[in-house]
Structure formats: C-alpha cells, structure tokens
Amino acid sequence: MELFSDDFTDGNALAGPLREIFAVDMTTATGRCAGCGDEGPVAGMKVYAHAPGLVARCPSCQQVLMRLVRGPSSAWLDLRGTMSLRIPMPAE
Amino acid sequence: MGGIVSPGFRGRRGVEGGEVRLPPGQYLTEDFPVLTAGPTLRVPTDTWEFVIVTETGEKHRWDWQQLMALPSERPTVDLHCVTKWSKLHTSWQGVSLDVLLEGVDTAADYAMVHSYGGYTTNLPYEDLLHGQAWIAYKFDGEDLTPEHGGPARLLVPHLYLWKSAKWVRGITLTDEDTPGFWESAGYHDYGDPWREQRYQGD
Numbered sequence: 001m002e003l004f005s006d007d008f009t010d011g012n013a014l015a016g017p018l019r020e021i022f023a024v025d026m027t028t029a030t031g032r033c034a035g036c037g038d039e040g041p042v043a044g045m046k047v048y049a050h051a052p053g054l055v056a057r058c059p060s061c062q063q064v065l066m067r068l069v070r071g072p073s074s075a076w077l078d079l080r081g082t083m084s085l086r087i088p089m090p091a092e
Numbered sequence: 093m094g095g096i097v098s099p100g101f102r103g104r105r106g107v108e109g110g111e112v113r114l115p116p117g118q119y120l121t122e123d124f125p126v127l128t129a130g131p132t133l134r135v136p137t138d139t140w141e142f143v144i145v146t147e148t149g150e151k152h153r154w155d156w157q158q159l160m161a162l163p164s165e166r167p168t169v170d171l172h173c174v175t176k177w178s179k180l181h182t183s184w185q186g187v188s189l190d191v192l193l194e195g196v197d198t199a200a201d202y203a204m205v206h207s208y209g210g211y212t213t214n215l216p217y218e219d220l221l222h223g224q225a226w227i228a229y230k231f232d233g234e235d236l237t238p239e240h241g242g243p244a245r246l247l248v249p250h251l252y253l254w255k256s257a258k259w260v261r262g263i264t265l266t267d268e269d270t271p272g273f274w275e276s277a278g279y280h281d282y283g284d285p286w287r288e289q290r291y292q293g294d
C-alpha cells in the first residue's frame with residue numbers, strides 16, 4: 001500500500017467541538033498515543049473532518065487517537081487510542 | 093447481466109407525483125462527496141486479497157484475478173450517506189456476496205467487514221445475502237478510484253454508506269455482534285436510512 005492522498009487538517013480543528021464538551025481549551029492538552037507511545041499536543045493531531053465524525057490520528061503512526069461524533073442531543077468521544085491526556089490547569 | 097435494483101428499494105423508492113422519494117432527512121446531490129476517516133491508500137491489485145473467515149476459523153481467500161474470474165453484476169443503486177446527502181441511480185460492477193458466500197459453510201449471525209487501513213464496520217450476516225451486497229470494483233464503467241474505495245469496496249446500499257466499506261480486504265463471520273469503527277463511536281448499529289437510524293438510540 002502506498003499513500004494516494006491525505007486530506008487532513010491539524011488538531012486546531014478540534015478546538016470548537018471539544019470546547020462544547022470541556023470547560024478548558026483541549027487543544028493545548030498533551031496526548032500520549034496508545035499505539036507508539038509518542039506524546040504531543042492535541043493541536044498537533046491529524047484530523048480527518050470529511051467523515052461522519054471527527055477522526056484524530058497520531059502524526060507518527062496514524063493510530064486513531066480520538067473519534068468525536070456530534071448527534072443532535074449527544075456527543076460521543078472515543079479515546080481508546082489515547083493512553084492519557086495531560087490537561088493544563090490554572091494554578092490553584 | 094442487466095441493471096439490478098436492490099430488492100430493499102423496490103416499491104419504497106421512485107417517482108411519486110413527480111417527486112423523487114428520499115429517506116427522511118436526506119437531500120439530493122449530483123456529485124459524489126468523498127468521506128474518509130484517514131489517509132487514502134493505493135492498494136495494488138497484485139497483492140490485493142479478500143478473505144472471508146468463518147466463526148470456526150475456516151478461511152476462504154480470493155486474489156484479484158480470482159475475483160475478476162467470478163461472475164459479476166451491474167447493480168444500479170441509490171446511495172444514502174449519514175451526513176445527509178443521497179445520490180440516486182449510481183452504476184456499479186462487482187461480485188455479489190451471494191457468489192462469494194456460496195461455498196462458505198457458516199451459521200454465523202453477524203459479519204465484521206475489514207478494510208486496508210484498519211477501518212471496520214459490522215452488519216447482520218443476512219444483510220450480505222439475497223442480492224443486497226457486492227464487492228464492487230467499477231463505478232460508472234471505470235475502475236473504482238482510491239478516493240471511492242478502489243480497487244474494491246463493499247457495496248451495501250440498503251444501509252447508510254458508512255457500511256459500504258472502502259478498500260475492503262475481508263469479512264469475519266461471528267456469532268456475536270461487535271460494533272465497528274463508527275458503530276462504537278455513537279452511530280447506529282444497523283443504519284437503515286428509511287428508518288433514519290443515524291445514531292445509537294434512533
């Protein structure tokens with residue numbers, strides 16, 4: 001298999017949809033890939049938006065890190081490809 | 093073989109009072125939008141294979157030449173995407189799953205479809221039978237392009253288009269239903285456009 005085309009945007013495309021769910025800006029959170037272990041900001045994920053939902057993939061290994069589906073009365077966030085998310089918080 | 097209309101559509105679609113009837117919530121489009129959950133891959137036909145694995149682990153394998161040697165059909169079908177566009181009277185060529193499953197000994201109730209690139213989608217085994225599903229390799233008389241899932245994709249037009257997996261590589265038959273890529277992230281397990289089964293709970 002070789003790459004034919006790759007129509008993605010960066011993780012900043014997740015800012016609005018995630019702001020609907022979380023009280024903080026999630027694009028500056030650091031995610032760790034459950035596939036390859038690489039760490040990086042949510043804003044650096046590869047986001048495929050021409051799909052039934054938003055699909056965010058690891059820029060290193062293509063593993064699906066996040067699936068976000070917005071229905072009329074629910075949002076589904078599937079994070080099984082993300083081992084952890086470190087979310088910057090205001091100092092207490 | 094001539095044009096075949098999916099039996100699921102007969103009597104439910106068509107022109108009524110000059111209006112084309114669409115499933116609820118859908119709008120008509122003339123172009124063919126490309127939706128994808130990842131990079132578009134070019135899968136060469138010389139290494140392509142399609143494998144059906146039964147619930148007992150028995151494998152049935154076809155390479156590209158073997159697929160081409162099977163009798164094909166030219167279904168004309170309507171496509172309904174869960175993102176609300178519908179495209180009518182699309183022309184395909186492919187091998188019916190009835191042909192591929194003919195020699196497969198199974199009592200499975202469910203099927204999980206696998207694609208090159210890792211995509212999956214689930215459906216009841218019955219929905220692959222009776223002229224409802226094809227491994228399609230031509231669209232509009234031309235080889236299916238990678239953007240639209242070539243060299244071959246599943247075509248199950250009686251369900252929302254996310255079930256018609258692009259870059260199809262195999263089907264695993266199972267006793268239990270397991271949700272696929274979108275079915276595990278909020279989309280409906282079955283996805284009948286005429287009952288508007290978009291999301292879980294619809």
Ligand SMILES: [Zn+2]
Nearest residue numbers: 033036058061
């Ligand atoms: Zn990774």
